[in-house]
Amino acid sequence: MDLIPxxxxxxxxxxxxxxxxxxxxxxxxxxxxxxxARWLRREVGGATGWALPAGAPGELRLxxxxxxxxxxxxxxxxxxxxxxxxxxxxxxxxxxxLFWGAxxxxxxxxxxxxxxxxxxxxxxxxxxxxxxxxxPRFGWRGLMLDxxxxxxxxxxxxxxIDLLAAHKLNVLHLHLTDDQGWRIxxxxxxxxxxxxxxxxxxxxxxxxxPLWNETPHGGFYTHDDIREIVAYAAERHVRIVPExxxxxxxxxxxxxxxxxxxxxVVDTAALGVWDDWGVNQNVLAPTEEVLRFYEGVFEEVLELxxxxxxxxxxxxxxxxxxxxxxxxxxxxxxxxELGVDGEDGLQAWFxxxxxxxxxxxxxxxxGWDEILEGGLADGAAVSSWRGYxxxxxxxxxxxxxxxxxxxxxxxxxxxxxxxDEPMPIGYVRSLEDVYRFEPVPPKLSPEAAAHVLGAQANxxxxxxxxxxxxxxxxxPRLAAFAEVVWSWMxxxxxxxxxxxxxxxxxxxxxxxxxxxxxxxxxxPLPWQRRPGVLGRxxxxxxxxx
Numbered sequence: 001m002d003l004i005p006x007x008x009x010x011x012x013x014x015x016x017x018x019x020x021x022x023x024x025x026x027x028x029x030x031x032x033x034x035x036x037a038r039w040l041r042r043e044v045g046g047a048t049g050w051a052l053p054a055g056a057p058g059e060l061r062l063x064x065x066x067x068x069x070x071x072x073x074x075x076x077x078x079x080x081x082x083x084x085x086x087x088x089x090x091x092x093x094x095x096x097x098l099f100w101g102a103x104x105x106x107x108x109x110x111x112x113x114x115x116x117x118x119x120x121x122x123x124x125x126x127x128x129x130x131x132x133x134x135x136p137r138f139g140w141r142g143l144m145l146d147x148x149x150x151x152x153x154x155x156x157x158x159x160x161i162d163l164l165a166a167h168k169l170n171v172l173h174l175h176l177t178d179d180q181g182w183r184i185x186x187x188x189x190x191x192x193x194x195x196x197x198x199x200x201x202x203x204x205x206x207x208x209x210p211l212w213n214e215t216p217h218g219g220f221y222t223h224d225d226i227r228e229i230v231a232y233a234a235e236r237h238v239r240i241v242p243e244x245x246x247x248x249x250x251x252x253x254x255x256x257x258x259x260x261x262x263x264x265v266v267d268t269a270a271l272g273v274w275d276d277w278g279v280n281q282n283v284l285a286p287t288e289e290v291l292r293f294y295e296g297v298f299e300e301v302l303e304l305x306x307x308x309x310x311x312x313x314x315x316x317x318x319x320x321x322x323x324x325x326x327x328x329x330x331x332x333x334x335x336x337e338l339g340v341d342g343e344d345g346l347q348a349w350f351x352x353x354x355x356x357x358x359x360x361x362x363x364x365x366x367g368w369d370e371i372l373e374g375g376l377a378d379g380a381a382v383s384s385w386r387g388y389x390x391x392x393x394x395x396x397x398x399x400x401x402x403x404x405x406x407x408x409x410x411x412x413x414x415x416x417x418x419x420d421e422p423m424p425i426g427y428v429r430s431l432e433d434v435y436r437f438e439p440v441p442p443k444l445s446p447e448a449a450a451h452v453l454g455a456q457a458n459x460x461x462x463x464x465x466x467x468x469x470x471x472x473x474x475x476p477r478l479a480a481f482a483e484v485v486w487s488w489m490x491x492x493x494x495x496x497x498x499x500x501x502x503x504x505x506x507x508x509x510x511x512x513x514x515x516x517x518x519x520x521x522x523x524p525l526p527w528q529r530r531p532g533v534l535g536r537x538x539x540x541x542x543x544x545x
Contacts, residue, residue: 001130002506003107004479005168005486013129019083020126021059025050028058035235036062036098044106048125049118059087062098077170078135081105083127096237097135100168104132107510114166114513138439140402140454141485142171142241143478145470148178148252149277150461151197151219152470158232159467163514165236167482172233173241173314173456176221179251179274179282183220184242184304188296191256193220199252199273205423205463207277209534213465218273226304234309241366242305244297245316247284247350254282260290262324262331277462279319286325286334286346291353298354302361312381313358317351318368348374355380366402369394385458387545388441395448403439403455407542409481411473412460414537415519422472422530423463427542435480435500436492457481463535468517472528475511475518476504 001010029037040060041052052060065080067073074080074093079101082089090105092098106113108127143164145152152160157174164172176183182196198218204211221229233240251274254261261268262285274280284290301313322343325331335342340349348371355365355377366381369390376382381400384391391401406413406426411434413426439455457478464470480500489495511518517528 001108001128002503003104003132004500004503004507005483006489006500006503007104007132007134008488009131009133011131015129017129018126019085019087019129020124021050021087023122023124025052025060025087026055026058027052027060027062028056029054029062030064032064032095033062033092033098035095036092036102039099039235040102044102044109044113046117047113047115048109049121057086061087061089063089063091064095064098065091065093068093075135077139078133079104080134081130081132083108083130085129088127093135096170099165099237100134100136101132103166103168104134106166111509111513114510136168136486137488138452138454138485140171140456141169141482142173142402142404142454142456143169143474144173144175144404144456144458146175146178146459146461147183148175148181150202150465151181151183151217152461152467153219154221154225154229156467156470157221157229161229161233161236161238163478163516164238166510166514167478168486169478169482170237171239171241171454171456173243173458175243175245175314175460177243177245177252177316178249179280180277181218181220181273182252182256184226184244184301185220185222186297186300187223188300189257189293192253192297194256196252196256196273199275201275202465203276203462205530205533206425206536208536211533212275223300223304230305230309239312240305240310241312241314242301242310243314243316244294244301245318246294246354247286247347248318248320249280249316250284251280251282254284257293260284260293262328264330265324265327279321281321281323283320283324284350285328286331286350294354295357298357302363307362310363312364312366314383315351315354315365315367315371317347317371318385320347320370322347344373352377372397372399381453383456387543389545391452392441392444392448395444395451398451400451400453402453404458405545406458407545408437409434409455409457410460411457411477412462412464414535415473415477416523417537418523420524420529421535422469422524422528423533424535424537425463426536427538427540429477429542431477431480431504432497432501434477435484435497436495437481437484438492439485455481455485463533468528471517472519472524475516476508479504479507 077097078093079097080091090101182192197220202213204213258268325343351371382394413429414421414424
């Protein structure tokens with residue numbers, strides 16, 4: 001059946017029978033199934049030409065079975081799909097499970113079901129008789145998109161939500177602020193986007209490259225853009241994790257409001273939005289005024305991202321150089337007032353403040369694994385990016401963890417070691433490498449392993465100047481990642497790589513229908529190459545840390 005991700009149970013018909021739909025199938029949607037019915041009419045109906053009128057009995061029946069496993073029902077986000085002589089019955093444990101089952105139904109219909117209009121009006125459609133029962137391994141199945149380094153317009157974000165949903169991924173982490181750009185409108189601080197969302201030029205390639213793109217780059221999402229993104233994601237059972245990076249990665253904010261920086265050390269009024277890559281020395285000043293400013297930012301963020309879609313708020317917390325704080329009389333006085341352990345303690349103070357502030361408002365803080373260094377409140381969670389070690393330490397200490405080790409699932413890293421890979425970054429992470437990624441380290445105790453919420457693949461866009469470059473880096477590797485976090489697979493060395501490789505060959509036709517500019521199996525196409533533009537490849541196998 002060539003399904004991705006592979007379902008837990010898939011029993012084909014021994015006789016190879018198929019169910020043929022009539023020219024205008026009737027859709028029988030039970031209580032609570034209205035959202036999936038709308039999606040089927042819009043997406044599958046658009047591709048097939050079906051109107052899918054409501055009625056009973058229908059050729060396509062949607063039901064919810066909320067009884068739960070205790071009463072013999074389905075697990076959360078689980079579904080059951082049965083195709084037989086009387087048509088198709090799709091049952092979900094909940095609306096999310098029903099929606100994931102609809103994704104499987106669409107795959108069974110074939111690649112043409114991923115088009116926006118019928119290729120051959122009036123054609124007949126059929127499905128193989130089958131019985132499928134499925135549920136996800138992890139509740140957090142995510143992708144992080146860095147829209148700060150290179151801005152992705154709203155329509156591109158909506159498109160990526162659809163691509164996540166098609167792969168049964170349910171978390172989109174949006175990296176909204178960084179040194180190179182501030183991407184979310186904050187009404188009480190308008191210069192964050194008036195000034196902070198645009199940079200005059202951009203380094204072309206890795207920071208060692210001598211090349212520049214002299215075209216100004218920028219953009220931001222208005223409040224209404226964010227509301228649309230959130231509503232669109234909610235309809236597709238995708239949660240959004242907004243990230244506002246503090247106290248490092250903040251030069252765009254300081255360029256807009258110079259008093260946010262360490263003005264007693266550097267001339268912050270002379271700073272602009274950064275046009276280069278790497279770790280920036282310009283960090284936030286550790287003052288009460290800066291805390292109040294960012295509380296205002298987060299107040300607007302919480303209003304735009306409601307808790308049912310965004311229970312977690314990401315605060316970054318990574319790569320915060322301490323040189324300015326060491327030289328700053330204000331920062332040193334602050335360390336004395338607070339009685340914290342030097343500059344590292346000052347960073348921990350920043351994070352703990354917003355940990356409490358978010359918890360008081362019913363949200364959970366999540367940050368990169370550096371936030372562990374100062375201690376966390378009970379509800380805070382960790383994105384383990386520098387390797388497995390941070391996630392292991394957090395889980396053993398009782399904190400929830402999302403595994404996203406850069407050596408394994410940073411999709412900005414190159415996919416092969418050939419000379420044609422565009423702007424090659426990092427270690428080679430092939431499709432097979434991603435397929436063999438395991439989110440739960442074997443050394444974790446069972447109690448700690450229960451704190452691994454799941455995993456996400458991260459996409460940093462310094463060398464991805466537009467959507468096509470993002471597509472190239474993300475696909476088809478995201479299909480492998482989706483199977484890792486959804487499917488119940490054996491240990492990495494025992495996984496059926498040959499079987500997956502065969503299913504990916506069929507899946508590429510779906511990506512073609514969706515207009516995804518993925519990396520072909522044979523390497524980049526001519527227009528996907530970037531000859532002469534420096535990257536930063538790293539040789540050998542990545543360390544397991």
